[in-house]
Amino acid sequence: MAIDIDKRLKSLHERRMGTDRIADLTLDSATQVITKSLTQESYAKRATAQKHTKYALGAMQAVDSDYTRISLEEADRVKDQLKRGLDRKSISTEFRLQGSVALNIHIRGVSDVDLLVLDGRYIHYEHNGQKAMSGGYTSPVTYNTLQALIQLRSESESILDTAFPAAKVEKGGAKAIKISGGSLRRPVDVVPSNWFDTAAYQRSFAEVDRGVHILNKHVPERVLNMPFKHIQQINDRDKPSIGGLKKAIRLCKNVKADAESDGTNIELSSYDIASALWHADMAALTVGVANELAILAEVTRFLDDLVRRPNYARTLRVPDDSRYVFDSETKIEGLQLLSLEMDDLSGRVAREQSKAPWLWHTPSTGLVFEELRKAYVPG
Structure with missing residues (x-):
């Protein structure tokens, strides 16, 4: 197996420092990333004559905490804009993070953040759960909730277009709306969804046991995920x-x-x-x-x-x-x-x-x- 370790060390450095995605950033953000990339990370000072060892050590390390902080801050910015816009449409929402950034196992300095946008107008649930069996869900909605979730997706796309006019809003994804560039320092994946109360959640009321239905826009259909349990x-x-x-x-x-x-x-x-x-x-x-x-x-x-x-x-x-x-x-x-x-x-x-x-x-x-x-x- 012919491996160019110099190429891999270079790719590792670019991935961790964000220069591999410089085209996704504004000029100011790109300048900051390039400047920071000139700083040698601590792993690079170890085993300096042993390139494969250096690569292995570097590949294990968490991304610089400043990069992660910026990713989370940009997710908050997107969340705030969505909440205000959806409130104006009388769509109540909650927001959560999922994925690699939430777990701190991401490997890119410029890493996409997964932001769940949870429709607060209704809840799906397992009918054999304790709360359901005892009559705890007493306000059934009269409308088609799949259509409501599709509406949430459509409204979210429109709000992002308006709130971030210089950004690129990619609407073709099945499950996520990807927004990047413009004033955003990091890409954010917006994932329209709704709560799904599992039988385990109806016993514990612990959010780790609560599921989410994510919209697959292309079918359309809901897909059940358990992101908080995974985390x-x-x-x-x-x-x-x-x-x-x-x-x-x-x-x-x-x-x-x-x-x-x-x-x-x-x-x-x-x-x-x-x-x-x-x-x-x-x-x-x-x-x-x-x-x-x-x-x-x-x-x-x-x-x-x-x-x-x-x-x-x-x-x-x-x-x-x-x-x-x-x-x-x-x-x-x-x-x-x-x-x-x-x-x-x-x-x-x-x-x-x-x-x-x-x-x-x-x-x-x-x-x-x-x-x-x-x-x-x-x-």
């Missing part, structure tokens, strides 16, 4: 791993992005990658608090194991239990390709870390993992 489950497993799980997710997402730039199409979404790694060995990932290369070892071991046991891989479910992670043969193929990428990276990093290069004529998997687990990179 909670990833966060709950990341805490005992002392950040190791999120580092593992970012690592795989960055490797996937660079593999695809090199022509290897890996048919796994960010959601799929996070959901798969949620099943990895958290104890092994915890070692990464002191030795980050142990995270690379565990990710590689785990993906190798799934490839060797595809029937087991097919039994893994996403954290919110709504579906299987690898629910198509295309995703199993994506798993295999990602595993090969991680095998290659692990071997190259282990060789850089080895104090016995003569052992690397015929390196074994065990030798690779041993080197990664014991290696320590100051930083």
Whole structure:
């Protein structure tokens, strides 16, 4: 597998610093991003002579907090404009974030923020839930709520056009309205939706158990998501791993992005990658608090194991239990390709870390993992 590590280090830097999406920014924002990109990140000062090691370490790190803050601020700006405009149309709404930025597993400095716009005029619910069975939902609406959701989408598009006249408002997406440019420092994906009270939510009244129906404009139809459960489950497993799980997710997402730039199409979404790694060995990932290369070892071991046991891989479910992670043969193929990428990276990093290069004529998997687990990179 011919990998140009200099190209990948450059792509990693551009992705993290936002210069890969400079065309999506205003002149002022672009100038700020370019200026900041000239600053060397801390990971780049580690293992300076070991390029594959530097790449692996950098691929694990969270995006600079200033970038994330700006993304969240721009989502708030869009939210405020939508709320005011929809209030004028007598459409009550609530707003929530979902996706990679909300979880801090995004890998781009200029990253899209997913903003849910929840129609507050009605609620869908499971009829066998405790609240429903006890008559807790007592005000049925007389209109077609799918048409109301379509109206929410249409009104949101119009409001964004008016509120951000210099921005690009892309209306062709099935589930999201993408707005970028103009006065916005970051792109925002606006996702029209409504609440769906699951039976679990009707027992707990905890928002993590509450679902959302997202409009697929192209059908049209509703699609059930459980974004808050997903966020909670990833966060709950990341805490005992002392950040190791999120580092593992970012690592795989960055490797996937660079593999695809090199022509290897890996048919796994960010959601799929996070959901798969949620099943990895958290104890092994915890070692990464002191030795980050142990995270690379565990990710590689785990993906190798799934490839060797595809029937087991097919039994893994996403954290919110709504579906299987690898629910198509295309995703199993994506798993295999990602595993090969991680095998290659692990071997190259282990060789850089080895104090016995003569052992690397015929390196074994065990030798690779041993080197990664014991290696320590100051930083």
